[in-house]
Amino acid sequence: MQERREENGKTDERRQWFVSALPLLGQGLTEILQTAREWEWPGVELVMDGEVWQHPGGAVQHIRKNLLGEDLPITLHAPVFEINLANPLYPEQRLLAERQYVGALVTAAELGAGHVVIHPGYGSRTYDRDLAQSFAREHLARLCKMAERLGVLMVVENAGVGPAALFDQNEFAALIEEFYSPYCRAIVDIGHAFANGWDLPGLFAALGDRVRAVHIHDNGGSADEHLPLGHGHLPWAEVERAIRALPSPVHQVIEYREDTDLEVIRSHVARLTGRERAKAGGI
Numbered sequence: 571m572q573e574r575r576e577e578n579g580k581t582d583e584r585r586q587w588f589v590s591a592l593p594l595l596g597q598g599l600t601e602i603l604q605t606a607r608e609w610e611w612p613g614v615e616l617v618m619d620g621e622v623w624q625h626p627g628g629a630v631q632h633i634r635k636n637l638l639g640e641d642l643p644i645t646l647h648a649p650v651f652e653i654n655l656a657n658p659l660y661p662e663q664r665l666l667a668e669r670q671y672v673g674a675l676v677t678a679a680e681l682g683a684g685h686v687v688i689h690p691g692y693g694s695r696t697y698d699r700d701l702a703q704s705f706a707r708e709h710l711a712r713l714c715k716m717a718e719r720l721g722v723l724m725v726v727e728n729a730g731v732g733p734a735a736l737f738d739q740n741e742f743a744a745l746i747e748e749f750y751s752p753y754c755r756a757i758v759d760i761g762h763a764f765a766n767g768w769d770l771p772g773l774f775a776a777l778g779d780r781v782r783a784v785h786i787h788d789n790g791g792s793a794d795e796h797l798p799l800g801h802g803h804l805p806w807a808e809v810e811r812a813i814r815a816l817p818s819p820v821h822q823v824i825e826y827r828e829d830t831d832l833e834v835i836r837s838h839v840a841r842l843t844g845r846e847r848a849k850a851g852g853i
Contacts, residue, residue, distance in 0.1 A: 586684070587611035587843045588645055589835060590785075590825035592796070598622060599629060603636045609836050612843060613643035613684070615823050618674055621649050628675045635679060645783075645821060647687040648674035654720035656691025656706035656736055658698055667691070667711050670717055679720040684821055685783055686722060687757055688713060689729040689744065693736040702736055707748065714754040725757035725783045729792040731765045739768040742837050743776045761796060761825075764804045765789050771812040779818035786826045786842075796827035799842075 589611040594602045599622055606614040616633075618679040623629055633644070671688055677685045690706040711728060717724035726749075728742045729735070737745055746756040754775055762785075763770050774781060787794040788802035799806050802820055813820065824838060 576845075585720040586613065586643065586819070586821055587839065588615045588643065588821060588823045589839060590615045590647065590823055591617050593828055593830045593832070593835065595828050596620060600636060603633070603642070605832070606642060607640070609832055611642075611835075611839065613645065613821075614706050615645040615647055615687070615825070617647045618649050621783050623649070626673055630677055632757040638804045639644045642679055643684055644775055645684045645686070645820060645823065646674055646678050646681070646707050648689070650689060654691050655689065656693075656702040658705055659696075664691075664705055665708060668713065671709075671713055675713065675716050675720055675722050675724065678722045685725045685757070686717075686725065687783070687785075688724055688726050690734050692727055692730045695733050699736070701739070706736060708848065710745075710749075710754075712747050714751055717753040718751050722753060723782060724754050726754070727757045727764075727785065728762050728768075729759070731762055731792075733789050735762070735766055738766075739763070739773055743773065746780050747779060749780075755782040757785060757821075757823075758807055759785040759787075759825075760804065761785065761787040761789050765792055765794055767791075770809050774812040774816060775807055778816065780852070781816055781820055782818070783823060786827050787827070796825060796830075798826050798830060799837060804816050 574606070589603050589606065591614055591710060594605060595617060602614070603614065650671045653669040653670055654663055655671070657663045667753060674686050688710070690710055691702060693702060726746060728737065749755070758773060758777070758781055760770055763773060786799065788797040788799050788804045792803050795802065823840065824835065
């Protein structure tokens with residue numbers, strides 16, 4: 571797993587930050603990596619949706635070539651669109667999702683990615699919820715074993731808002747507790763949790779060192795808007811305290827929506843990572 575070192579030489583992944591490439595969805599890998607460098611992203615989470623990922627081997631070689639000699643940590647977000655790991659109606663869709671996620675884990679191993687984000691699947695008013703959850707557990711268990719064999723950190727996300735959320739807060743915590751492997755942990759998406767009315771400090775406290783990553787974005791409290799922090803009503807100060815209180819280091823990923831201005835991202839990266847204070851002599 572990639573690590574960043576403080577000036578004293580000690581590893582501190584708690585301060586390892588990434589920016590999701592979601593605002594650049596549809597662009598090529600060259601453009602994404604160039605943007606990450608030019609806008610001084612501390613790390614980048616590549617979103618594995620789109621034509622460029624139809625041939626992962628080529629994507630891996632392309633990334634290696636573009637990052638040759640560069641210190642730009644990478645994480646991966648497995649494909650999201652058009653697949654559902656827990657769909658109880660269409661087994662072919664579940665198997666397709668699992669194949670895509672296995673491919674993401676293999677790609678992460680080849681790249682030395684810091685983690686791979688996996689969605690457990692989505693709910694629907696037309697689904698048998700218990701059955702969908704059982705399928706999610708079945709497929710995640712197999713994926714967890716694959717992550718172990720590859721030595722890749724797989725982080726399972728609290729995906730979906732409203733009926734699309736397959737697990738509520740307690741169910742999600744219980745799901746993560748089922749995975750005993752250090753390679754299978756949680757990524758808490760604070761925007762999804764807030765929109766679903768979850769108790770975020772309580773969730774972080776319940777999961778403890780099972781949390782290995784966090785997706786950061788804002789919303790008005792009822793929809794998955796992926797707004798920049800401060801553009802919604804999420805109580806960031808309270809959530810940040812809960813993140814800092816976690817017993818284990820976490821990756822923190824700024825995951826703003828597709829139309830987000832890059833200057834906004836740059837300013838938020840500077841503020842959240844402490845660069846503004848550093849330039850002012852504060853740290």
